[in-house]
Each structure stands twice: as C-alpha cells, then as structure tokens.
Amino acid sequence: MDFQPDLPVPISYVSGRYLLFSIDVVTYLRREHHICGVLIGTLPQIPQQNVFLGLPLELMPEEARLLVDKGVACIVDETKAHDGMNTLLEEDRRRYLRDLESQGLHVSRIQTDRKERLREQTMKKLEEKGAKKKANASAAAAQTSAVPEDPTSTPPQSQKDASTVNLFAADESQSSSPAIEVSKNTTPQAPVAITPATSYPPLPTPSPSSYLSAPTVPPSYPLFAHLHSKGYFLSPGLRFGCQYMAYPGDPLRFHSHFLVVSYEWDQNIDLMDLIVGGRLGTGVKKGFLIGGAQKGIDDVDSEADRIDTVRAFSLEWAGM
Incomplete structure (x- = not known):
C-alpha cells in the first residue's frame, strides 16, 4: 500500500x-x-x-x-x-545506546554464522575430496593385486596416492576436532559499531x-509552475546550459524533451541566444523551449490565473 x-x-x-x-x-x-x-x-x-x-x-x-x-x-x-531538544534525558540516551548495541550484536552474529557455514562447507568439500581419492586408490590397488610384484620396482602411483590420502585423513582427524572445539568455546562476541543513517521518530x-x-523564487517560477501543471517533471538544467530540464514522465524512465529557459514578457531576446539554444537542443535530441508570464502577472488573484498567463514556444533545427 x-x-x-x-x-x-x-x-x-x-x-x-x-x-x-x-x-x-x-x-x-x-x-x-x-x-x-x-x-x-x-x-x-x-x-x-x-x-x-x-x-x-x-x-x-x-x-x-x-x-x-x-x-x-x-x-x-x-x-x-x-531548540527544545538541546538536552537529552539520561534514560533516553542509555536506551538509544542499548538499541545501537543490540543492532551491533545482531550484525556480529550474522557475520559469525556466515563464517561458520563457510568453514563447514570447506570441511565438507575436503572430506569429499579425500574420500574420492581414497576410493580411486582402492580401485587401483584392487586392479594391480593380481599382478606379481617385482621386489626391485617402485610402488605404483596409486599406492602413493593412497598413502597420501591416509596421511591427509589422519592429519585432518587430529586437527579438525580441536578447531571445532575452539570455535564452540569462543568468548562473547563484540558488537559491530553501528552508524545510524536516520533518526526516528522524526x-x-x-x-x-x-x-x-x-x-522566494526567481522570475522563472511562473514558467516552472506552468510546465509542472502540464504533467512535466522538472529538474535543474545547469549541465545542459539552461534553467530546467523538462521530462514527459519520471526521469528514471524517460529522457528529457526540452531545455527550458525563461524570459520576461517584454524582454528583448538576442537572436544568437535563440540560435545557440536551438542548435544545442537539437544536438542533444531535445527541443529548446522558451516562455514567460504576461506583463502584470502580479495583479492576478489566484495561482491558477497566474499559471494560465504563461506562453511557451519551442525551437528545433531541421535539415533542409
């Protein structure tokens, strides 16, 4: 919801x-x-x-x-x-610190459990690998048992592997149990330091x-409000050399359609500004939109009337 x-x-x-x-x-x-x-x-x-x-x-x-x-x-x-929060009651402060410590202990337990699972997975893989080597060595020994052995010959490679596996298993049986015992008897975990990103309740x-x-808003506000009332999403346009970027929908889903620049109703506009804006907009696949509110905008009675007085024009370059 x-x-x-x-x-x-x-x-x-x-x-x-x-x-x-x-x-x-x-x-x-x-x-x-x-x-x-x-x-x-x-x-x-x-x-x-x-x-x-x-x-x-x-x-x-x-x-x-x-x-x-x-x-x-x-x-x-x-x-x-x-102003009313210059002092924090001692009990509130302790409660807040206890809450942070509880969160830190929870994170510490998650990390410890993750390490324990990883260690168990590693031990299981080593046991499976040792059992596989032992089975291969036994099969190879069974195949060579019918062949008379030459006293001067060296032991076959399978017997070497079998002896290596036996030594590995013996070392593992001697070293794994103490390791497991140590992990079970560890000291109490220290809580992870928590840096809260927000404070609640607000x-x-x-x-x-x-x-x-x-x-207090700049003179471009009437044009901003006018475009917003038409359903556009507006964002700062500094990186494109304009006042606003106008999007037909959420900027996460759409590219902007217009580079927006506001002018006063009776302001003289340099023709080169229109050419530069139009060429820039076309170069980045956007229209160049200019607009402003009619003179005497401050005399209207309501916000809706003020927005309705705005006139806007768009410029686009086209190949001839």
Missing part, C-alpha cells in the same frame, strides 16, 4: 536550503506531485564518495514554493525546531503559527 503522509509535510529549511529527510515523503512527492529534487547526502562510512548519493533530498526554491502554494508542504526552520511538526513564509 502506498504511503500517504499527513499534510502538510514539513520541508526543513537549513542554511538557506530546502531539505527532505524522510524517504517516505520523498517517494510520495515524486509519485503524486512530480517533485524530483536532488539527493545530496553521502554514506556515513564513505563520506568521500560522490556518485551514489542519498538523503537528504534538496529541493529547488521553485519546487518548495509550488508545494507550499498547493498546500502539500510547509516550511520549517530546523534551528527553531531543535521531529513533531510544529504548529502552523511557526511556519516560515513561502520561499
């Missing part, structure tokens, strides 16, 4: 960034509201890696503003939210009176 959070979901405002720390909320916003964001978290044990990033998810101001305008999310100042959502105001 799909997760349905209590609305509005809190967006943490930390040092000028809008962050989400709950994987359930991230999944919900991506599935229901086409909000992708950018993962910026590194693994606790591998802080230097920068390929497989994880939580938190950073939202563009436009994404955060869109969610606030739709009533899906609220902005929470994390500094103020943590902080309680503050009262509406403590919500921050809607994020």
Whole structure:
C-alpha cells in the first residue's frame, strides 16, 4: 500500500536550503506531485564518495514554493525546531545506546554464522575430496593385486596416492576436532559499531503559527509552475546550459524533451541566444523551449490565473 503522509509535510529549511529527510515523503512527492529534487547526502562510512548519493533530498526554491502554494508542504526552520531538544534525558540516551548495541550484536552474529557455514562447507568439500581419492586408490590397488610384484620396482602411483590420502585423513582427524572445539568455546562476541543513517521518530511538526513564509523564487517560477501543471517533471538544467530540464514522465524512465529557459514578457531576446539554444537542443535530441508570464502577472488573484498567463514556444533545427 502506498504511503500517504499527513499534510502538510514539513520541508526543513537549513542554511538557506530546502531539505527532505524522510524517504517516505520523498517517494510520495515524486509519485503524486512530480517533485524530483536532488539527493545530496553521502554514506556515513564513505563520506568521500560522490556518485551514489542519498538523503537528504534538496529541493529547488521553485519546487518548495509550488508545494507550499498547493498546500502539500510547509516550511520549517530546523534551528527553531531543535531548540527544545538541546538536552537529552539520561534514560533516553542509555536506551538509544542499548538499541545501537543490540543492532551491533545482531550484525556480529550474522557475520559469525556466515563464517561458520563457510568453514563447514570447506570441511565438507575436503572430506569429499579425500574420500574420492581414497576410493580411486582402492580401485587401483584392487586392479594391480593380481599382478606379481617385482621386489626391485617402485610402488605404483596409486599406492602413493593412497598413502597420501591416509596421511591427509589422519592429519585432518587430529586437527579438525580441536578447531571445532575452539570455535564452540569462543568468548562473547563484540558488537559491530553501528552508524545510524536516520533518526526516528522524526521531529513533531510544529504548529502552523511557526511556519516560515513561502520561499522566494526567481522570475522563472511562473514558467516552472506552468510546465509542472502540464504533467512535466522538472529538474535543474545547469549541465545542459539552461534553467530546467523538462521530462514527459519520471526521469528514471524517460529522457528529457526540452531545455527550458525563461524570459520576461517584454524582454528583448538576442537572436544568437535563440540560435545557440536551438542548435544545442537539437544536438542533444531535445527541443529548446522558451516562455514567460504576461506583463502584470502580479495583479492576478489566484495561482491558477497566474499559471494560465504563461506562453511557451519551442525551437528545433531541421535539415533542409
């Protein structure tokens, strides 16, 4: 069953960034509201890696503003939210440490059981190999028993193998039992150090009176909201030299269709910018989309009216 959070979901405002720390909320916003964001978290044990990033998810101001305008999310100042958690009760701290130790012991037992199974598999393979060699040696000895032996001749190779197998079996019988006994009488296992990646339960959502105001957004926000209302997934377009990348579906399943750049309604556009954008978009198999809101956009009464004032055009190069 799909997760349905209590609305509005809190967006943490930390040092000028809008962050989400709950994987359930991230999944919900991506599935229901086409909000992708950018993962910026590194693994606790591998802080230097920068390929497989994880939580938190950073939202563009436009994404955060869109969610606030739709009533899906609220902005929470994390500094103020943590004011009441400056001190941790001693009993809570001990309970938390005991929980981490319990998790570490569980991991340690799993590792020990895995090593024990591997050792047993290795011993079984050695026993099977020794039994096979012994059977081959016995069969070879039976075949040569009818042939008179020459006192001056050397023992056949099969007898050498049989004697080697017997010596191997004797050494194994003498050495394996003590090893097994030692493994059974080992000292108590030390717990594996656990570095928690998340903290649960999350902080309680503050009262509406403590919500921050809607994020300040760039002039390109009307075009962003317009394309989002048409069902597009939008992500930052820096690597393609534009403001946004517009995807017809989830970016995990689709390539982007447009390089998006916003302009003011009465802004003069350099023709070379259109040529460069159009050629770039065609070169990477995408359309170059420009657009903006009509002048006087701040005078409209509702968000829907403001989005409806946006006009957009796409440019593509075609061979003649």
